[in-house]
Amino acid sequence: MLVLTRLLALAAMLVSAAPALAQMGSQCLAMAQAAPPRLQAAYFRAEEAFRPRPIPAAAEPVTIRFVGHATFLITTPAGVTIATDYSGHAGPGVVPRVVTMNLAHSSHNTANPDPRIEHVLRGWNPAGGRAEHHLQVEDVLIRNVSTDIRSWEAGRVPDGNSIFIFEVAGLCIGHLGHLHHRLEPEDLAYIGQLDVVMVAVDGTYTMAQDAVVDTLQVLKARLVLPMHYFGQSTLERFLATLGVAFEVERSPMPEITVSTATLPRTPTAVVLPGY
Numbered sequence: 495m496l497v498l499t500r501l502l503a504l505a506a507m508l509v510s511a512a513p514a515l516a517q518m519g520s521q522c523l524a525m526a527q528a529a530p531p532r533l534q535a536a537y538f539r540a541e542e543a544f545r546p547r548p549i550p551a552a553a554e555p556v557t558i559r560f561v562g563h564a565t566f567l568i569t570t571p572a573g574v575t576i577a578t579d580y581s582g583h584a585g586p587g588v589v590p591r592v593v594t595m596n597l598a599h600s601s602h603n604t605a606n607p608d609p610r611i612e613h614v615l616r617g618w619n620p621a622g623g624r625a626e627h628h629l630q631v632e633d634v635l636i637r638n639v640s641t642d643i644r645s646w647e648a649g650r651v652p653d654g655n656s657i658f659i660f661e662v663a664g665l666c667i668g669h670l671g672h673l674h675h676r677l678e679p680e681d682l683a684y685i686g687q688l689d690v691v692m693v694a695v696d697g698t699y700t701m702a703q704d705a706v707v708d709t710l711q712v713l714k715a716r717l718v719l720p721m722h723y724f725g726q727s728t729l730e731r732f733l734a735t736l737g738v739a740f741e742v743e744r745s746p747m748p749e750i751t752v753s754t755a756t757l758p759r760t761p762t763a764v765v766l767p768g769y
Contacts, residue, residue, distance in 0.1 A: 495644070497547070503673065504677065505582060505738050515590070518606055520635065520661060520686065521661055522557065522635070522659060522661055522666035522685070522686030522687055523534070523663070523664060523684070525688040528734055546691070546694060553571070553663035553664045553665075553753055553754055554571035554663055554745070554753065555571070555663070555752055555756065556568060556569070556571065556662055556663050556665060556751065556752055556753065557749060557750070557751050558571040558629070558643040558667075558719065558750050558751075558752065558766075559585065559595065559748055559749040559750075559766075560719070560721070560748045560749075560766035560767070560768035561577070561583065561584055561725040561748075561768060562581070562768040563601055563602075563631060563721065563722060563768075564578065564579035564596075564601070564602055564671070564680065564692075564694060564721050564722045565576070565577055565578055565579050565580060565581065565583070565591060565723070566578045566669065566692055566719070567584050567585055567586065567590065568660060568667065568727065569758070570632070570633050570634045570662045570663065571633060571662070572632040572633040572634075572664050573632075573669065574588055574591050574592065574631050574632050574634050574662075575588070575590040575591050575592070576591070576592040576593070576594070576631065576634070576636070576660060577592070577593045577594070578593075578594050578603075578658065578669045578692065579595060579596050579602040579603070579669070579671060579672075580593035580604065580607065581592065581594050581595075581600065581602060581603060581604050582606070582607070583606040584609075584692075589608055589610045589611060590611060590613065591611070591612050591613065591629055591631065592603070592612065592613040592629075592636065593607060593611055593613070593614055593615065594615045594616075594617060594636075594638075594656070594658045594669065595607075595614070595615070595616050595617060596616075596617040596618070596654075596655050596656060596671040596672050597616075597618040597643065597651070597672075599652045599672070599699075599733045601724045602671070602672055603616070607721075608695040609751050612631075613629060613631065613659070615627050615629070615636065615638070616656075617640070617654075617655055617656030617658065617671055618640075618653060618654050618655070618656070621703065623653065624640045624653040624689065625638060625640055625653065625656055626638070626640075627656075631736060632694055633662055633663065634660055634661065634662040635660070635661040635662070636655035636659070636660055636661075637658075637659050637661075638657065638658050638659070638750060639657045639659065639681055639684045639685050640653040640655065640656050640657075641653070641655045641657060641671075641673055641674070641675065641677075641681065642654060643655045643656075643674045643677060644674055645671060645708065655671045655672050655673060655674065656670065656671055656714070657669065657670050657671055657673065657681075657685060658690070659685065659686075659688070663753060663754070664689070664753075664754040665689045665752065665757075666686065666687060666688045666689050667688070667689065667690040667692075668688040668690065668691050668692070668713070668715070669691075669692040670691065670692065670693045670694065670709075671694075672694060672699075672700055672722075673680065673693070673694065673700055673701060674700055674701060674749065675687075675701065676701070676705055676708065676709060677709055677712065677713075678718035682712065682713075683715070688713050688714075688715040689716055689717065689752075689754075689757055690715055690716075690717045690718075690719065690752060690757075691710065691713055691715040691717070691718050691719070692719045692721055693706060693710065693718060693719070693720060693721065694706070694721055694723075695721070695723045695725050695728070695729065695732040696722050696724055696728055697728060697731065697732065699722075700722065703731060703735045704735055706735075706736050707736055707737075707739075710736075710761070712741065714759065714761070715756055716757045716758050716759075716760070716761055716762065717752060717757060717761075717762055717764060718762065718763040718764070719750075719763075719764060719766060720733075720742065720763060720765060721768075729765065731764065731768075733765075736763060739761065740760075740761045740763050741758065741760055741761070741762040741763070742762070742763050742765070743762060743763070743764045743765070744764075745764055745765065745766050746767070747766070747767070748749075748766050748767050748768050749766070750766060752765060760762065
């Protein structure tokens with residue numbers, strides 16, 4: 495009965511949200527823009543509702559460079575540069591056009607971003623409540639889905655983190671930020687289908703590594719970029735936890751180019767050196 499109640503609530507939410515979501519022009523929100531989910535019996539699993547979306551024709555590649563910790567520098571085909579979980583550094587001499595930040599630790603944000611940065615997107619609302627971003631910058635749509643975090647001082651902090659999603663060149667790229675909990679069906683509905691996921695794999699400050707793997711299996715992204723692991727032994731434990739469900743590749747370079755044509759055929763974790 496509880497499962498049915500939650501499904502009905504999710505279906506109602508998607509019906510009411512669909513016009514606004516469609517107005518966003520989001521390619522990742524295939525489920526939310528389609529018919530409400532089909533009700534199933536109690537063995538229903540949330541991830542079964544999220545079918546892979548049709549992949550558009552091949553487009554120019556997007557470049558993703560691992561700067562370190564939780565910061566990646568994304569460069570779109572139009573040349574828009576985006577630094578994720580920006581703490582003041584995006585590479586030698588680099589001033590990104592857009593930065594995203596999160597609240598959990600000072601290594602994920604800065605109080606003094608370079609004034610030359612055109613768009614500073616905070617994953618939390620300093621005035622309280624939920625941060626909401628929906629920004630089109632040339633060829634990339636940037637939006638966020640807020641999640642809760644925990645802190646030693648305040649306990650649970652509602653909406654203290656944002657998953658930032660970058661939709662560009664037919665790809666849906668998600669940076670999970672400092673995610674502290676498994677995703678709820680409502681979260682998944684607003685995230686949609688991702689192709690690339692950047693995920694913290696430290697196993698302590700964020701989520702346990704087995705919970706991270708469960709989350710990746712629900713998201714069904716074909717390319718996973720590990721981050722936020724503090725040391726090689728932690729990274730190796732995470733890669734072992736992935737098991738046979740994911741291929742593992744190790745890049746000698748901190749940068750990868752990806753397009754709809756070059757996405758891995760099966761879910762693959764690619765380790766980019768950045769520490």
